[in-house]
Amino acid sequence: MANDGPLDKPSNVTEPRKLQKRKREAPSTSHLSANKSARTGTPNAYARRTPPPAPIHDDEPDMSRRSPPKQLKRPGAGARVTREQREAADALRRQREEQQRQDVATRQAQVGNSELVAEHYNAVPERGREWRKTDSQIKGLRSLNNWIKSTLIQKFSRPDGPLPPNGLTVLDMACGKGGDLGKWEKAPVVPALYVGCDIAEVSVSQAKERYAEGLRKSNGRYRRQQQMQAEFYVQDTFAQSLGEIPIVNQVGFNPHAGPGSRVIQGGMMTGGFDVVSMMFALHYSFESETLARGMLSNVAGALKKGGRFIGVMPNSDVISAMVKKLLQAEGSGRTPAAQSNGATPRVDGASGGKEEGEADDDDWDPEKPSESHGETAEDDWDPEKPSEPLPPPATNGAPHAPGGEAEEPDDWDPEKPSEPVPPTHTAAPPPAANDDTTLTHPDTSTLPPADLTTTPQAPLEWGNTIYTIRFPRTQPLPSKPLPPDGIFRPPYGWKYHYSLEEAVNAPEYVVPWEGFRALAEDYGLELLYRKGFREVLEDEVGDRELGQLAERMGVVGRGRGEGRGLEVGGRAVLVSEVEMEAAGFYHAFCFYKV
Numbered sequence: 027m028a029n030d031g032p033l034d035k036p037s038n039v040t041e042p043r044k045l046q047k048r049k050r051e052a053p054s055t056s057h058l059s060a061n062k063s064a065r066t067g068t069p070n071a072y073a074r075r076t077p078p079p080a081p082i083h084d085d086e087p088d089m090s091r092r093s094p095p096k097q098l099k100r101p102g103a104g105a106r107v108t109r110e111q112r113e114a115a116d117a118l119r120r121q122r123e124e125q126q127r128q129d130v131a132t133r134q135a136q137v138g139n140s141e142l143v144a145e146h147y148n149a150v151p152e153r154g155r156e157w158r159k160t161d162s163q164i165k166g167l168r169s170l171n172n173w174i175k176s177t178l179i180q181k182f183s184r185p186d187g188p189l190p191p192n193g194l195t196v197l198d199m200a201c202g203k204g205g206d207l208g209k210w211e212k213a214p215v216v217p218a219l220y221v222g223c224d225i226a227e228v229s230v231s232q233a234k235e236r237y238a239e240g241l242r243k244s245n246g247r248y249r250r251q252q253q254m255q256a257e258f259y260v261q262d263t264f265a266q267s268l269g270e271i272p273i274v275n276q277v278g279f280n281p282h283a284g285p286g287s288r289v290i291q292g293g294m295m296t297g298g299f300d301v302v303s304m305m306f307a308l309h310y311s312f313e314s315e316t317l318a319r320g321m322l323s324n325v326a327g328a329l330k331k332g333g334r335f336i337g338v339m340p341n342s343d344v345i346s347a348m349v350k351k352l353l354q355a356e357g358s359g360r361t362p363a364a365q366s367n368g369a370t371p372r373v374d375g376a377s378g379g380k381e382e383g384e385a386d387d388d389d390w391d392p393e394k395p396s397e398s399h400g401e402t403a404e405d406d407w408d409p410e411k412p413s414e415p416l417p418p419p420a421t422n423g424a425p426h427a428p429g430g431e432a433e434e435p436d437d438w439d440p441e442k443p444s445e446p447v448p449p450t451h452t453a454a455p456p457p458a459a460n461d462d463t464t465l466t467h468p469d470t471s472t473l474p475p476a477d478l479t480t481t482p483q484a485p486l487e488w489g490n491t492i493y494t495i496r497f498p499r500t501q502p503l504p505s506k507p508l509p510p511d512g513i514f515r516p517p518y519g520w521k522y523h524y525s526l527e528e529a530v531n532a533p534e535y536v537v538p539w540e541g542f543r544a545l546a547e548d549y550g551l552e553l554l555y556r557k558g559f560r561e562v563l564e565d566e567v568g569d570r571e572l573g574q575l576a577e578r579m580g581v582v583g584r585g586r587g588e589g590r591g592l593e594v595g596g597r598a599v600l601v602s603e604v605e606m607e608a609a610g611f612y613h614a615f616c617f618y619k620v
């Protein structure tokens with residue numbers, strides 16, 4: 027562990043089509059005691075904006091069944107990109123992705139996984155804010171992801187009771203380049219202390235620089251009432267105990283948090299962090315049970331009683347439904363044409379993305395200039411893709427917030443390690459058999475009928491013009507076939523490749539939701555909130571402050587008619603359809619520590 031000390035302390039067109047607003051679920055609290063509900067309800071100040079989050083009942087049906095993904099409609103403008111151009115671009119992209127996969131595999135055979143992760147992040151270029159705002163192919167997705175992270179922070183970071191005497195404390199267990207620093211600085215209660223950890227040394231240095239730069243700017247331009255002290259550490263937060271970090275110990279860390287009586291006996295009544303955050307990273311820990319447990323013992327060990335664990339990660343319900351659908355279609359000699367969220371299965375050698383005939387409905391205009399927000403806030407997203415120019419994909423072109431008024435830095439960072447960390451930790455409890463995952467599935471009855479024939483030897487693959495999910499047929503040791511019922515059992519080690527425009531191909535692991543949730547309960551973590559990204563947008567954008575934030579961040583327009591045909595809560599959605607599909611792969615969660 028490179029233990030970096032604290033930095034300087036601050037002195038204190040067409041008719042818009044509506045997305046039907048989904049009805050809110052009636053809060054279900056029956057599995058929580060009255061005290062618990064009171065303890066974990068949304069604080070008063072926030073409750074003015076939205077109702078308290080409903081604790082989710084144990085036997086509540088899975089989220090996709092509760093609220094199936096909406097089929098977003100395309101606006102009807104004429105096509106400006108031919109199908110051939112799109113296929114050529116897609117073929118180029120696939121070729122590049124395959125080369126990257128091979129490079130990763132070759133390199134992995136040469137060096138260890140940790141070295142590979144470090145190498146990967148050391149190679150990430152710094153491209154700057156302007157590029158992200160103007161030239162990025164996925165700027166709408168970046169904005170949406172950043173807004174969703176901000177939403178979690180806004181909703182769940184404020185403590186229920188009185189503020190701790192020494193102020194709010196936050197631990198970010200995969201801080202990356204510090205993309206969330208600005209979000210925390212705009213939290214309802216600005217943390218007194220933010221501790222950021224990440225396995226990638228270069229990312230951690232960039233986070234430190236970003237923090238230092240933020241301090242310089244804020245000293246010069248703003249007069250915040252309170253500023254956040256931040257410390258950063260290079261640390262494997264799955265394989266090493268966070269108790270090794272002095273500041274974490276100082277705030278409070280329980281090395282015995284975990285299953286069995288130790289949950290109670292070792293539970294700290296005082297001390298510990300108010301919030302632990304894990305954005306776009308938890309899925310790397312599901313390489314093995316050892317790592318998943320190591321991650322959770324760090325989360326639980328660092329959190330104070332009543333503290334919150336927030337994060338975003340890929341949604342296993344989406345993965346399960348698609349794997350099941352594709353495998354079943356293979357069994358019957360057919361392939362479903364598209365997933366209910368719009369994702370399209372890929373057949374070996376076939377163009378991914380849109381189906382034939384869809385081009386006529388696509389109004390992407392390669393000549394349309396991107397609008398810059400002209401924000402003044404610090405920029406912090408840094409694509410990791412090498413400088414190779416991208417072929418023109420049929421994507422985005424979504425305008426951003428008019429008036430150049432976005433205040434939020436665009437800082438969602440889809441950086442991913444090339445390979446997850448090897449299970450070398452000593453801090454996590456020994457593995458225990460745990461394979462009783464009961465995974466429920468989204469309703470796939472809305473999927474269009476199968477119409478293609480797959481090649482069973484090819485990887486199981488789906489996606490659209492900006493992202494691809496690819497499951498190898500041969501899963502890692504212990505070797506196992508992909509589950510035809512979509513149930514990933516045991517819940518660890520289900521590997522797939524995820525690739526997104528402007529981000530490298532990266533191996534990731536399925537986090538089977540119910541298995542994860544059951545495991546989290548073993549560590550004293552109870553579920554408060556879980557929503558898919560689309561649902562977060564639909565449900566939270568109506569909140570006054572979050573809605574305004576969504577406007578400033580370029581997620582929605584001020585009213586109708588600014589976007590590309592989609593609408594939510596009376597506002598035009600500025601995120602393109604393919605980006606919304608890509609976002610539908612993720613969900614957001616919040617647990618609290620009992």
Ligand SMILES: C[S@@+](CC[C@H](N)C(=O)[O-])C[C@H]1O[C@@H](n2cnc3c(N)ncnc32)[C@H](O)[C@@H]1O
Nearest residue numbers: 200202224225226262263305306307439440441
């Ligand atoms: C997709 S990035 C997300 C970064 C940041 N949370 C954000 O939302 O922008 C995933 C991060 O997880 C980090 N990571 C992966 N495995 C890790 C581990 N075992 N310990 C700590 N960080 C890890 C990576 O280095 C990377 O910074």
